[in-house]
Amino acid sequence: MTENELSKIVFEIGLKIHKKLGAGLFEHVYEECLFYExxxxxLFVEKQKLLPIIYDELKxxxxxxxxxxxxxxxILEIKTVDYINPTHKSQLLTYLKMTNCxxxxxxxxxxxxxxxxxxxxVNFI
Structure with missing residues (x-):
């Protein structure tokens, strides 16, 4: 399955969750519901996955x-904020670069x- 196909599935499931629960809950509630669905x-899904960094000989x-x-x-980055700012986008782009996704x-x-x-x-690798 391609990334675009996966993103369509995530969108549909996220929409279902949002319609059912609405806005205003804590981030972890949506994360658990999304993981469940x-x-x-x-789909194979890992949540709260640790991503290491190697600096010289230090891991x-x-x-x-x-x-x-x-x-x-x-990669899915879940937020419950009033608006998405550039830092949120940079955070996800960093994750993409670190994982080669x-x-x-x-x-x-x-x-x-x-x-x-x-x-x-999108990570233009």
């Missing part, structure tokens, strides 16, 4: 923590309209 759909095991990675291809979705469940809360970030 994605795994129920038969920092817990340098970053990915909210979710789907099928080892698509091509696509990430920044999902803000705080948006009134779910489609306005999704930002695609």
């Amino acid at each position: 994605l795994t129920k759909a038969g 920092i095991e817990n340098a970053f923590r990915l909210d979710m990675i789907v099928e080892n291809k698509l 091509k696509l990430g979705l920044l999902i803000n469940f705080q948006s009134d309209l779910f489609k306005n809360g999704i930002t695609r970030i």
Whole structure:
């Protein structure tokens, strides 16, 4: 399955969750629901995955923590904020570069309209 196909599935599932729960809950609630629905759909999903950094001979095991990675291809960064700022986008782009993944979705469940809360970030490797 391609990154674009995965992103369509994530969008549909995220929309379902947003319609059912609405905006205003904590980030971890949406994350748990998204994890549940994605795994129920038969996808391999890891949540709160530690991403190490190696600097010279030093390995920092817990340098970053990915909210979710789907099928080892698509990174999901979940937010519940009033607006997405450039730092949020930079954070996801860093994760993409560190993992060599091509696509990430920044999902803000705080948006009134779910489609306005999704930002695609592409790593042009």
